[in-house]
Amino acid sequence: MQLINKPNSVRLALAAASSSLLAGAAHAEEKTPWLVDSALAVYSESDSRVTAVEPIVALRKDMGGDRMLGLKLTLDSLTGASPNGAIAANEAQTFTGPSGNGSYTAPKGETPLDTEFKDTRAAVAISWEQPWGERNRVSVGGNISREYDFTSAALSAAIARDFNNKNTTLSFGVNVETDIIDAVGGIPDPLTSLKVGPNPDHKDGGSENKTVSDLLLGVTQVMNRHWLTQLNLSVGTSSGYHSDPYKVLSVLNTDGSLSTNPATSGPDLNSKWYLYDSRPDSRSRQSLYWGNKIHLTEDVIDVSYRYYTDDWGIDSHTLDFRYRYEFGGNMYLEPHVRWYSQTAADFYHLYLNKGVALDNGVNSSGAASALDYASADSRLGEFTGTTFGLKYGIELGRNTEFNIRVEQYQQTSNAGAPASMTALKGLDLSPDLTAMTVLVGYSFEF
Amino acid sequence: MPDIQLRPHKDHWVGSYAAMASTCDIIIDTSEQELAQKLTQIAQQETLRIQQKFSRYQKDNLLWKINHANGAVINVDSETAHLLDFADQCYQLSDGYFDITSGCLRRAWTFDGSDKLPSEDSVNALLPFVGWHKVSWKKVSWKKANGQKNLGENSSLQMPAGMEIDFGGIGKEYAVDSVLRLLSAQTNAPILVNFGGDLAVTGARKNGAAWQVGIESLDSNAHINKQAEKILEISAGALATSGDSRRFLIANNQRYGHILNPFTGWPIMDAPRSVTVAGSNCIQAGMLATFALLKGKEAEQFLAEQGVPFWLLK
Numbered sequence: 001m002q003l004i005n006k007p008n009s010v011r012l013a014l015a016a017a018s019s020s021l022l023a024g025a026a027h028a029e030e031k032t033p034w035l036v037d038s039a040l041a042v043y044s045e046s047d048s049r050v051t052a053v054e055p056i057v058a059l060r061k062d063m064g065g066d067r068m069l070g071l072k073l074t075l076d077s078l079t080g081a082s083p084n085g086a087i088a089a090n091e092a093q094t095f096t097g098p099s100g101n102g103s104y105t106a107p108k109g110e111t112p113l114d115t116e117f118k119d120t121r122a123a124v125a126i127s128w129e130q131p132w133g134e135r136n137r138v139s140v141g142g143n144i145s146r147e148y149d150f151t152s153a154a155l156s157a158a159i160a161r162d163f164n165n166k167n168t169t170l171s172f173g174v175n176v177e178t179d180i181i182d183a184v185g186g187i188p189d190p191l192t193s194l195k196v197g198p199n200p201d202h203k204d205g206g207s208e209n210k211t212v213s214d215l216l217l218g219v220t221q222v223m224n225r226h227w228l229t230q231l232n233l234s235v236g237t238s239s240g241y242h243s244d245p246y247k248v249l250s251v252l253n254t255d256g257s258l259s260t261n262p263a264t265s266g267p268d269l270n271s272k273w274y275l276y277d278s279r280p281d282s283r284s285r286q287s288l289y290w291g292n293k294i295h296l297t298e299d300v301i302d303v304s305y306r307y308y309t310d311d312w313g314i315d316s317h318t319l320d321f322r323y324r325y326e327f328g329g330n331m332y333l334e335p336h337v338r339w340y341s342q343t344a345a346d347f348y349h350l351y352l353n354k355g356v357a358l359d360n361g362v363n364s365s366g367a368a369s370a371l372d373y374a375s376a377d378s379r380l381g382e383f384t385g386t387t388f389g390l391k392y393g394i395e396l397g398r399n400t401e402f403n404i405r406v407e408q409y410q411q412t413s414n415a416g417a418p419a420s421m422t423a424l425k426g427l428d429l430s431p432d433l434t435a436m437t438v439l440v441g442y443s444f445e446f
Numbered sequence: 447m448p449d450i451q452l453r454p455h456k457d458h459w460v461g462s463y464a465a466m467a468s469t470c471d472i473i474i475d476t477s478e479q480e481l482a483q484k485l486t487q488i489a490q491q492e493t494l495r496i497q498q499k500f501s502r503y504q505k506d507n508l509l510w511k512i513n514h515a516n517g518a519v520i521n522v523d524s525e526t527a528h529l530l531d532f533a534d535q536c537y538q539l540s541d542g543y544f545d546i547t548s549g550c551l552r553r554a555w556t557f558d559g560s561d562k563l564p565s566e567d568s569v570n571a572l573l574p575f576v577g578w579h580k581v582s583w584k585k586v587s588w589k590k591a592n593g594q595k596n597l598g599e600n601s602s603l604q605m606p607a608g609m610e611i612d613f614g615g616i617g618k619e620y621a622v623d624s625v626l627r628l629l630s631a632q633t634n635a636p637i638l639v640n641f642g643g644d645l646a647v648t649g650a651r652k653n654g655a656a657w658q659v660g661i662e663s664l665d666s667n668a669h670i671n672k673q674a675e676k677i678l679e680i681s682a683g684a685l686a687t688s689g690d691s692r693r694f695l696i697a698n699n700q701r702y703g704h705i706l707n708p709f710t711g712w713p714i715m716d717a718p719r720s721v722t723v724a725g726s727n728c729i730q731a732g733m734l735a736t737f738a739l740l741k742g743k744e745a746e747q748f749l750a751e752q753g754v755p756f757w758l759l760k
Contacts, residue, residue, distance in 0.1 A: 010539055011725075011734060011752040017535040018729040022623050024528040066523075134521070165519050166584065166602050 023398065032062040033445035035399055040441075046434040049113065050080040067130040070141075076121035081113035085247040085376035086274055087351050088112075088427045089258050093272065095194070098185040098246050109427050114246060121147040135162045151180045158216070166222075173216040182207040183245035190278030191374065193261055194248050208241030226296065232289040239282040247277040249376040250351040256421025259354045275352065277375045285310035298326040313346035314380065329394070336389035336407065345380040347373035350415045350429060378430070383413040389437075398445070405439040450486050452479070457652075461486025465493045466618050468642030472629070475636040475652045485632060489625045489639065496621045500529070500613045502549070512603055513610040519602050527601040529613060529620065531585050536616075536733055537578045543740040544733070545578050547605075548708040549612030555713075557693040557704040569711035575609045576708050619686055619732035622646050626728075638680075646684035646728045656681035661722055661757070676757065680724070686732035688739050689720035689759070705739045716743035720759040723749065 036059050043052040058072040086093060086106075094105045097116035106112035123145035132138045137160045145152045158173030181187070187208050188194075214236035221229050251259040251273040259273040291304035306318040317340070324334045352374060389407030396402060411433040417424045451462045459482030461472040472489045474482045499507055512520050522530065536544045551572055554564040582604040605611070613620075618641050626639045626646045638647045638657050647657055656679040678685065693704040702713040717739045725731030734754060738745040749756040 008751060008753045010737060010748075011730070011754055013535070013539050014730045014733050015726055017532050017539075018623075018727050018733070021528050021532040021620070021729065022627065022727065024524065165582075165604060166521070166586075 032064070033399070035060045035443070035445050037441065037443045039439055041437060041439040043435060043437045045080065046436075047431075049433070050078055050082055052076060052078045068128070070125075070127040070129070072123075072125040072127075072143075074121075074123040074125075074145075076119070076123075076147075078119045078121075080118075081115045083378060084112050084114040085244075085277060086112045086250045087252075087376070087424075087429050089250070090256075090423050090427065091258065093258070095274075098183065111428075111431055119147050119149075121145055121150075132159070136160065149182050149184055151182070153178055154212075168222075169218075169220040171216070171218040171220070173214075173218075175212075175214040175216070177212040179210045179212070179240075180207055181209065181241055181245065185245075187241070187245050188276040190243055191275045191371065194274035194276060210238055210240030210242060212236065212238040226294055228293040228295070230289070230291040232287075232291075234287045234289070235285075237282065237284040242279040242281065242283060243277045244279075244375070244377055245277070247375065247377050248274040249277065249349060249374055250274055251354050252351050252417075252421065253354050253423075254420070256417055256423035256425075273354075275374065277377065278373050279347070279375055280312065280373055283310055283312055300324040308342075312380070313344065314342055316340065316342035330396075331392070331394045334391040334393070334405075336387065336391065336405075338385075338387035338389075340385040340387075342383060344382040344415075345375065347375060348380045348382075349374050349376055350381070350417065351376065378413065378415075381413055381415050381430070383411050385409060385411040399443060400445065401441075401443045403441045405437070405441070407437040407439075409433075409435040409437070411435075450483075450490060452483055452486060454479070461489070463490045463493070465490070466497055466621060466641060468618065468644075470642075471638075471640040472625075473638040473640065473657070474633075476633070481633060481635065485629050485637070488628055488632065492625050492628050493621050493641075496617065496624060499525075500617050500620075502610070502612050502614070509611070509613070512605065515605065515607075517604070517607040519604045521602050527585060529616065530583060530601070530603065532729070533611075533613075533616065534578070534583055534585075536737075540737050540740060542578070543708065544615065544736060545576065545708040546611045546613065546615065547578050547581065547609055548576050548706060549614060550575050550610055551706050551708075551711050554711070555704070555706065557695055557702075559692070560695060561697040563695060563697050563702065573711050575606075576711070580609065581605045581611075615736055616729065616732070618642075619644050619684075619728040622684070622728040643687045643722075644685070644728055644732060645680070647680055647682065650681035659685065661685070661687060678722070678757070683724060683726045684728035684731045685722055685724050686728050686735050687720060687722040688732065688735035689718060694719075703739075705736075707740075714740055714742045717741070718745050718758045718760050721745060721749070722757040724755040 036057065038058075039056045041052070041054040041056070043050070043054070045051070054074065054076045056072070056074050058070065060068055060070045063069050084095060086095070088106070088109050088111045090108060092105055092108050093112050094103055095112060095114070096103045097114065102116065104113070104115040123143060125141065125143035127139060127141035129137060129139035139158045141156045143154050154175060154177035156173060156175040158171060160169050160171035162169050187206050214234060216232060216234045218230065218232040223229055253259050261271055261273040285308065287306060287308040289304065289306045292302070294301040294303070300323075302320075302322040302324070304318075304320045306316075306320075308314070308316040308318075319339045320336075321338070322334055322336045324332050326332045387407055387409045389405055391403055391405035393401055393403035413430040415430040417429060419425075449463065453460045453462070457477065458473060458475045459479060461474070461482055463470050463486070470489070470493055472486045474485055476482060498504055500509055501507070502509055502513065504510060508520075508522060508526055512522075533546045537546075551569070554568045554572055556562065583601075584603070585601045622639050622641050622644050623646055626637065626648065629637050629639070630648045636648050636651050638659070639645060640659065643661050645659060650656060659678050659680055661676050661678055689703070689705070695702040700715070702715075703717050703719065705714045705717055706712065707714050721735040721738045723731045723734040723738070725734060731754075734749065734752060734756075738749050738756070741748045746758060749758075
């Protein structure tokens with residue numbers, strides 16, 4: 001079939017093909033540049049909750065022979081207020097911050113937010129990837145992240161092997177991580193009563209740790225010229241301290257009012273009864289990811305599904321869809337929709353009921369016996385999150401791109417209390433969370 | 447490093463070295479000898495790099511590996527991927543006439559000016575090994591998540607055993623453009639890169655005048671009288687020449703030129719002896735010249751349609 005209609009079109013087609021040959025091959029003989037991806041993300045929750053500012057710089061360089069060195073620096077700065085786990089009540093609630101200095105008060109009907117929440121996290125990651133023989137690629141990496149009460153270090157290694165004329169790639173990866181939590185004011189004993197002021201029961205200056213290991217098995221398959229599909233199975237376990245030293249649970253009377261702290265001695269007991277978060281010391285999880293990239297003539301569709309399950313009772317589903325629409329002038333628009341839903345952990349409680357809690361073994365001194373685990377952390381509760389985003393990008397030259405992405409996140413939960421808890425009537429016990437992310441990115445080479 | 451010759455002229459320097467079966471001239475519009483020396487060295491290094499990498503006479507380069515893969519899949523690097531992709535586009539644009547697998551026909555043909563035509567059988571025996579469409583060429587060019595284009599490092603080629611590819615029709619022009627680009631990144635001085643008649647310039651000369659270039663193969667008497675070469679002017683882009691008035695056979699009162707039809711294995715008849723085309727870069731100009739020769743007696747019409755300046759030697 002003759003596709004060439006215009007008489008001079010061979011000249012034009014050859015001009016385009018030769019320019020792309022010369023531009024592309026320029027990589028080959030010149031010294032390879034450092035490729036830099038820089039970005040600034042600003043994340044802001046509604047209701048003056050958390051605001052995060054996150055600059056990221058990632059560098060990559062081809063060291064020759066397809067060996068890639070990567071470096072990534074991330075700085076997170078979080079400010080604002082975060083829920084401490086206690087629920088809204090029909091009276092004002094006052095808490096002492098974990099440092100023992102200063103207090104914050106949640107007005108009647110509002111979810112208590114810890115205003116001392118402030119953090120800066122710095123993370124460094126380094127990676128190396130290279131071919132190994134004809135058909136394999138190996139990669140190793142490490143990263144360290146540090147914030148004032150939390151240190152994390154991880155190592156990873158992976159191997160990928162091509163089969164079937166490079167149409168199939170199998171990959172296998174391992175990741176081990178160790179975390180050290182050095183809580184402000186010390187680590188509280190699980191399910192003991194929240195104290196006012198410095199907690200004498202806390203392990204003084206003590207820290208806890210956690211180790212995490214993950215295995216990943218993946219297969220990537222070129223289905224045809226337009227369709228690339230990927231299936232990843234990941235299995236992980238973690239052991240050690242999983243609780244949140246800053247989170248508590250409210251203990252309520254049968255009518256939904258706040259229980260009075262049953263302990264009678266000690267000047268620094270809070271008058272209301274809150275128990276510290278308590279989680280199992282191990283967790284094992286599995287997830288299955290199915291991703292697809294569909295390359296149309298110019299546009300690219302990226303659609304994925306992820307199923308996650310763990311032995312804490314959380315099952316989740318994630319659907320993610322992106323459409324990269326190229327509209328000429330080296331510009332593109334990429335709408336993004338993401339839907340996420342999870343079930344609650346078995347030990348998640350919006351609150352503890354005094355009668356039930358006591359019946360289940362929270363004794364009058366506030367220490368747990370039969371009730372081993374309980375947490376009111378909303379991240380362990382049932383919720384659904386929806387993200388709508390739009391990204392605009394413009395390619396300014398070889399390896400040079402500017403882009404901006406705006407995303408809106410809405411999280412809703414149905415957690416509530418029975419009508420019999422009249423004191424809670426009319427209170428929004430699981431308020432929706434709305435957050436906005438703006439990400440400005442600039443990629444370049446030097 | 448093999449020798450470099452550096453010759454001063456009235457207002458410019460000419461650096462020369464031998465590579466790719468040609469004399470390679472680097473003409474630099476400068477009075478600084480040091481600059482001319484440095485640029486010629488860079489040019490020579492790049493020319494030899496390309497020659498080493500893409501020459502079919504070189505053993506143990508990637509091309510050798512491809513041609514001796516015996517049917518196995520061979521992974522190629524980004525530069526080779528770009529060249530193969532370009533060759534693929536040329537194959538499509540020429541309706542299969544430009545074919546980098548047709549080089550094996552040389553086993554049957556020797557263009558030495560004699561009357562020794564090969565037997566039909568010896569040509570037909572080679573035809574099963576000609577045809578780019580028989581090659582499985584997989585160019586990987588996914589756009590990465592961050593928007594950067596994957597430049598095809600993971601592309602691969604699989605060719606039936608016995609077939610071979612040959613960048614002879616692209617290599618020299620590609621080297622001219624590559625050298626010119628490398629040199630223009632080093633200096634603002636105007637430069638002309640000339641590899642035996644395939645040439646490209648950065649622009650007009652310092653004084654605004656066009657470069658004067660002698661193209662030997664455009665004059666039928668040039669091999670007798672070197673002074674009789676045709677003088678062309680160029681102030682932008684490139685010139686490339688295809689055809690060689692000295693490589694042919696004459697039998698049965700017919701002239702058999704060395705441009706072969708990949709479908710029949712026999713020379714394209716009634717093609718001009720030589721075609722010179724002006725283009726925006728040397729590869730484009732070279733391909734237009736080659737395509738024209740492949741059109742046979744329609745060469746002139748084809749070039750006229752393309753709207754490019756051209757010179758023919760019939």
